[in-house]
């Protein structure tokens with residue numbers, strides 16, 4: 625009996641230490657944070673990348689360190705395709721300081737579907753991120769919808785309805 629108890633407590637200790645390892649990682653991918661410029665942080669890739677739309681509708685991509693600050697990083701390939709499926713706009717990126725800025729502006733509209741492709745280096749796999757660049761203001765936080773950090777972001781809430789209810 626004694627040996628079983630010892631075994632169980634060993635398992636318990638192992639489980640606890642596994643949990644604390646996760647906690648120490650400090651990489652909370654669930655919590656939404658805005659990027660240093662107030663853009664959308666793409667967390668499906670390491671390092672994370674901030675997707676930000678500038679005033680002239682260009683796309684600015686900034687690689688981030690673990691403190692969510694801009695970091696110097698050179699990616700192998702950055703490509704963005706946006707807009708209508710039949711007449712998509714292709715954007716390529718050039719380095720500008722710590723960030724990458726697109727050569728062209730996003731196509732017209734307030735909600736532009738985009739496909740962002742990132743290849744970090746020659747050996748790494750290409751990561752594809754698809755989302756809608758919704759440039760309308762979020763009703764409940766200080767960000768535009770594409771960079772929204774409040775809870776309603778992905779929960780299927782009807783934003784238009786929320787706005788109407790507020791009036």
Ligand SMILES: [Zn+2]
Pocket residue numbers: 762763764765766767772773774775777
């Ligand atoms: Zn929001």
